[in-house]
Amino acid sequence: MERCHARYVTGAWTQARDGITVLDVGGADVNGGYRPIFQGPGVRYLTADLSAGDGVDVVLDDPYRLPFDDGSLDIVVSGQMLEHCEFFWLSFAEMMRVLKPDGFLFLIAPSAGPIHRYPVDCYRFYPDAYRALARHSGCHMIESWLDERGPWRDLVGVFSHAQVAVPEGPTRTRQPIAPIDVAAGSAEQEAVSGRIHYRDTLTALHERLAPRRYLEIGVRRGGSLALARCEAIGIDPQPELDSPLPANATLHELASDDYFAADALSASAPRPDFAFIDGMHLFEFVLRDFMNVERRAHPGALIVIDDIFPSHPLQASRERRTRVWTGDVWKLHACLAEFRKDLLLIPLDTAPTGLLLVAGLDPGNRVLWDRYNPIVRRFTAPADPPPEVLGRDEAWAPDDPRVGSIADALRETRASGASRTDILRRLRAIASRPE
Known part of the structure; x- marks a missing residue:
């Protein structure tokens, strides 16, 4: 409506x-x-x-x-x-x-x-x-x-009653943009963690994946979008760029829902090999972004999701109350682990708020689409992140050699045209190696 x-x-x-x-x-x-x-x-x-x-x-x-x-x-x-x-x-x-x-x-x-x-x-x-x-x-x-x-x-x-022309162009629906002018909380409430900055990890992934097409949701100042050396598409309704983007990057000033509703990335277009989701910090938004990106991605692509590790329960509030704010994005990991056991999920201990790598994509999978409404009702219910999320208990080190090996494997299987079954078999073998 x-x-x-x-x-x-x-x-x-x-x-x-x-x-x-x-x-x-x-x-x-x-x-x-x-x-x-x-x-x-x-x-x-x-x-x-x-x-x-x-x-x-x-x-x-x-x-x-x-x-x-x-x-x-x-x-x-x-x-x-x-x-x-x-x-x-x-x-x-x-x-x-x-x-x-x-x-x-x-x-x-x-x-x-x-x-x-x-x-x-x-x-x-x-x-x-x-x-x-x-x-x-x-x-x-x-x-x-x-x-x-x-x-x-x-x-x-x-x-x-009258014949009316269908409006042209994408529709800008209302999408809440969290204010950033909140007062700083205590040192504990504003704490961050992580051994390596997420942008350094993205840089390393770009080098190992060598993607042909990169997609980013939530461009903000443009720093992560500028890392791409291939064709790059950025989506952000309110970007605040620090400097002009490189010539290989195209920015769409739209909410991601509007971008995908307009079929801006059509089935006939080249599929992205690498995507970074850093949009609205609410579970239902990041879930929809993941669903839309997976549907349009190459089976051998990698999706990276930001803000999965709040360091304090207040940072995980659905309403922004701290400068450091992840919202309830952390719930996406739990959701995918339950409903998409076919995916390879790797949380990384990056600064400031962690990354989740998702591989083994299945563009034709309808589980999340068919169960969307009950999933959203369940996962948007108020809940504090559990201790294992706050403590990053299961997170990999960003410089774990297996991360690079997984990126290499995705690049190689993409080049060889390997099936999703073969891709997943190779990725799981790498992930199961000792650290």
């Missing part, structure tokens, strides 16, 4: 109105709602549902009759309702009836997932279903897209 808002509820369309009335059909606050997305001056947000409940403004006597005049609403939204509606085509037509001639209907319904009666669960939807609804009601489906995260794999559709 944020993407719908960012693409359509902006610019001239909004400025031409004295105010905006939004109706959320089936909008009872059961697992959260869309109201916060549409907050703003002049916005009137109403929810309609079959029974009274949290956030319900209008209780419907008839599920197929909305108590509003024809063409009276600027925006109608409905999310995760249509599958529970026995005669969904009637509900769709009614939502279009109350919509203004130049208004928008934003519709979200699952294309997959288990039975979840509320009180019934009747349907799953594909793009052709949305096209059929538009034809049946005599309106236009402007665009649709499938959110591949599971288990629901939601289908999103944008509808209007």
Whole structure:
């Protein structure tokens, strides 16, 4: 829904109105709602549902009759309702009836997932279903897209009475940027550790991997992106470059979600051999970044993730409270160790906040995609990092010879076109050697 808002509820369309009335059909606050997305001056947000409940403004006597005049609403939204509606085509037509001639209907319904009666669960939807609804009601489906995260794999559709051009270019959705103007904590709260600086480790990995294409999420001042000697792509919505980037580097000033949603790195483009993730310091963001990068990476590529080792529980807070801040990125290691046992995971004792090397990638693996929602609910629950994380108990030394050997093996198997099975067999043999 944020993407719908960012693409359509902006610019001239909004400025031409004295105010905006939004109706959320089936909008009872059961697992959260869309109201916060549409907050703003002049916005009137109403929810309609079959029974009274949290956030319900209008209780419907008839599920197929909305108590509003024809063409009276600027925006109608409905999310995760249509599958529970026995005669969904009637509900769709009614939502279009109350919509203004130049208004928008934003519709979200699952294309997959288990039975979840509320009180019934009747349907799953594909793009052709949305096209059929538009034809049946005599309106236009402007665009649709499938959110591949599971288990629901939601289908999103944008509808209007008028034919509207699909917005061009990537969408800038709202992505929180953590403030850095927090007061310094105590020496213990601001402590860091590590034998070798992470940038020195990245430099060594570049030399051993000799990647053909490098991808970096979270460029900030540009120091790590400038290490690349190959084609390099940087992604950062708010970079603060200290100096111009080298000619081989391209910077996209976008949130990573927006970059990947725009398919900026298409299936036909050369796949990255090396990627560094240092974006938002929240579990769900780094999880999505990993999922998106793995999907587009070469099976013999290496993904490196920053900030996996907070040195104090306060540094691991989901809200920034210290100058040294890792957020809850540390949870990604535990998540991958549980759900992706097929990967090779190597934590490194780098300064200031550790690195995680991930190899043996499987671009076609759907485990994280299919289980995304329950994984996020579980791992974003408040939790302090355990002592073994704070103490870096399982971390390798960055200059451990095995790290270089793994990089060499990835370069060699990439050149030979080895299968993922052969790549993993060779990597695990190296990792199992004595230090």
